[in-house]
Amino acid sequence: MSKQKEDIRIGFYICHCGHNIGSVVDVPGVAEYVSKLPNVVVSKDYKYMCSDPGQEMIQKDIKEHKLNRIVVASCSPLLHESTFRGATAKAGLNQFFMQMVNIRENTSWVHEDKEQATIKAKDLARAAVHRVAFHKALEKKVVPVNPDVLIVGGGIAGISASLTLANAGKKVYLIERDATIGGYMAKFDKTFPTLDCAACILTPKMSSVLKHPNITLWTWSEVSNVDGFVGNYKVTVTKKPRYIKEELCVGCLACIDACIYKQGKFYDEFNFGLAKRKPVYIPFPQATPQVVVVDDKTCLHFKTGKCQQSCAKACDRNAFDFDQKPENVEINVGSIILTTGFEPHNPVKSPNYGYGKYPNVFTSLEVERLVNASGPTEGHVLLRDGVTKPKSIGIIHCVGSRDEKTNKWCSRVCCMYSLKLAHLLKEHTDADVYNFYIDMRTPGKGYEEFYDKLLNEGVQFIRGRVSEVTDWATTDSEKGKLVIRAEDTLIGIVRRIPVDMVVLSVGLEPAKDAQEVRKMFSISCSSEGFFLERHPKLAPVSTFTDGVFIAGACQGPKDIPDSVAQAGAAAAEVLALIDAGHVELEPNTASIVEEKCCGCQVCINMCPYTAISFNVEKGKSFINEALCKGCGTCVAACGSNAIFQNLFDDEEILSEIDGLLVE
Amino acid sequence: MADKPKIKLAVYWGAACGGCCVSVLDVHESLFTVVEHADLVFWPIALDVKYKDVEEMPDGNIDITLFNGAVRTSENEHMAKLLRKKSKILIAYGSCAHMGGIPGLANFSNKEEIFKRVYETSESIDNPNKVFPATETEVKEGKLTLPKFYNDVMTLNQVVDVDYYLPGCPPQTERLVEVFMAVVTGATLPPKGSVIGVFDRVQCDDCKRKKSDKKGITKFYRAWEVVDDGETCLNEQGILCMGPATRGGCGVRCVEGNAPCRGCYGPMEGIPDPGAKMMSAIASMLEGKEQDEIDKAIESVVDPAGTFYRFSLPGSILRRKQK
């Protein structure tokens, strides 16, 4: 390792963080120890280094003692790196001459043995003292922010965020994978706790989105590639073939009538198969946009090539185009909001409840469609035979949730929507309704009151986890019924309740493709698979990728009010970014020393941010500094040792390791 | 030219196979040019000059010593120190002196295990009395001595100060002649500590095989398991080639001969752990993105430690298996 030429003068500062660090680590002891290390000129401890007096102490010492390197041992750099870099810069020293040591999250919070924790703090401090001597002066780059915004997912969260931003005069691209926007909310009849009609509050918003001059809405589309970085994303959107020229279709639906299938014959996704649709269809009457879609998997033309295309002939606007191919469109945006929502738990994974085995076991979502006036039964609640009205109904809460075998988490909305469904089912059928719950979770404005209301509506509440749903009758009264077996923990007995219809209140899970989406947008998922926020309390809609925000149920189970609130928060974050007009880029980027690069291109595929490209003429690879996030992968991969990374060059890393290992 | 004093040249072997010495002979007719300019004062493989003769030389008497082989025994160490004292320029010649070489792989084991294997459990050994080499043995005629066999194999620079490194197993003879001629003609020598007789680029740079940015390795094959098409990058065909992390100098000889590069020329400048570098470079070429696909590909590497550290274990950060 090369010896430093300049005279290194290090100031070391260690923080007690109140009791956070001080109660576990012998803070003055570490300061005393570090004061004897080579190049250390000043070594001090202080109660709160991040406070103004703490920062001023650093600045004063830099001037008084001619310090040229600073080490601060305190919390995570995520929290206060910018604070201490700022303090360093204020005293006229390059901010990258400051190195932080995390002795809180990495030490005091995770260790109980005070002696060992103190030794670890000393080791980490020594490593930083060794490393900081090799730090180089660096500058941050400033790049402008593109004010256009991409929003992915047109559920209530995506719709709300789009409208807020568009109303603020920003150009929004809203991308929805389905043929219509609306998400799950569009399937509901009423919403808790106010029981207002979902369509009445949602449809106006959907049409505002469609009509808004600042919103470009692409349904039946998906994002297929994302390049770039905060303020400057280049996104490829793939428009799936709808076989309809969208701009020509006026939604008269003449084609659907004219289809050679006289009746719907295929699984209707919007109604979870409770109805059948034709190959040419519109998901539901208020679908937005009002443009039909041709399903090439069921359409006779695509299957046999022999259809007379009566649909196309019926279209007097000539909107049909059976030759459409997927089309890629590239857009440039500065920020992204992901509002891709959730997936309901598949009750087949909870086999003791008999879904799929007994026809009259329904999911809550199916029932949402049954009670819906514009649903497949026009609001009549009927058993699977399509004629019988149930006289008794059991609603089972927490299906798939709060269960070690499926999902450990509480899905937050199921108690409330189960109450809503109990109310609606009672209203529609006058049946006996039983709600089987583990705990009734109704936190939220007006939610407990809603529960109280239900208690007075004659709905029966049984507290206990249901063990199984069975058709095995033990008494005559159980014959021909579904028997729900559950422990009633309030009276301490096991009960068997025979019912005509069982409703499974399925929980909320991460979208099936959450992992792929996560990778595409370079964000993370928490352990259960929902998108991970930057901080659970202080940055709930931000992610660890700058410029990418999350809102709604993609971040975790939540109801409509919370989804809308998050959408607003994400829109505000985006506006803040746009208003600032520029972003500063960390200089911890990698670069390629041209003479050393052999052009093997190994690095190119390694880069998770596609920052590296190959210059064919020169036969060398190049890193786009603006795209590089400083992950260091290529640096390790390059066999030619041609890549070097600021803040993490070999000297810095190896001296840090050396520092850690020497005593 | 003739009146110019001749250069005094020595060649010595430590823990080596002899190949390096042979590579010196490989200069063929250039040997005449060499002897025209140089006197070979010590070269056990070819000349009958005794250690004693070297000990009697004044310090700094030898102009250039090519020390090949690693340091494995007390004899190697003694000779390294002696030759250091007697030489103006000491060159670590070949992979073993440079980074430990093939003998250095013994650092994955230790003295005890090696002795047990070689003198006891080896299939061709019959040693009921468990006789092991000892540094001193009393016999009727007196005391017999053997050099001490160390627990570790060391590189030359772990024992003495080295002026230059000329890697290769063995070094490419042309490179040796170039270096020799540079000294003879009085050209300015590179800074002390330099690796000489090498290029500033990795093997792949000179390799004529077709390569793309997609190496797409899903499994590693041993050379006999697949038919090399003779023109595509070996790694792209799944034949583990160390080219991407090996310094050029040999002229991609192995690959020219349709065998994968084994890495004898060592790493590029500034890489402290060639094995780690090899691994990262090779790992970067895997096709799989999922853990199990990656595991499967990696598991197909036969003897990974021996493969990636084949010539460099003692000289790497890793140095040896924990004792």
Ligand SMILES: Cc1cc2nc3c(=O)[nH]c(=O)nc-3n(C[C@H](O)[C@H](O)[C@H](O)COP(=O)(O)OP(=O)(O)OC[C@H]3O[C@@H](n4cnc5c(N)ncnc54)[C@H](O)[C@@H]3O)c2cc1C
């Ligand atoms: C049975 C049931 C009843 C409920 N009842 C109520 C209620 O009464 N009141 C209440 O407040 N809450 C209720 N909820 C909760 C409510 O459904 C959610 O709060 C709400 O749907 C969350 O909205 P969202 O926009 O985040 O997600 P979603 O509604 O899931 O919308 C996500 C949208 O993104 C699209 N999308 C997904 N991935 C992609 C992609 N990769 N590319 C493009 N588009 C994509 C989807 O197609 C969808 O349109 C209920 C939930 C259930 C399961």
Ligand code: SF4
């Ligand atoms: S890995 Fe290194 S040598 Fe290969 S192309 Fe990239 S920078 Fe060049």
Ligand code: SF4
């Ligand atoms: S360090 Fe290398 S691999 Fe990582 S983002 Fe930068 S260029 Fe890409």
Ligand code: SF4
């Ligand atoms: S890896 Fe081997 S075969 Fe491939 S280009 Fe490099 S030297 Fe040639």
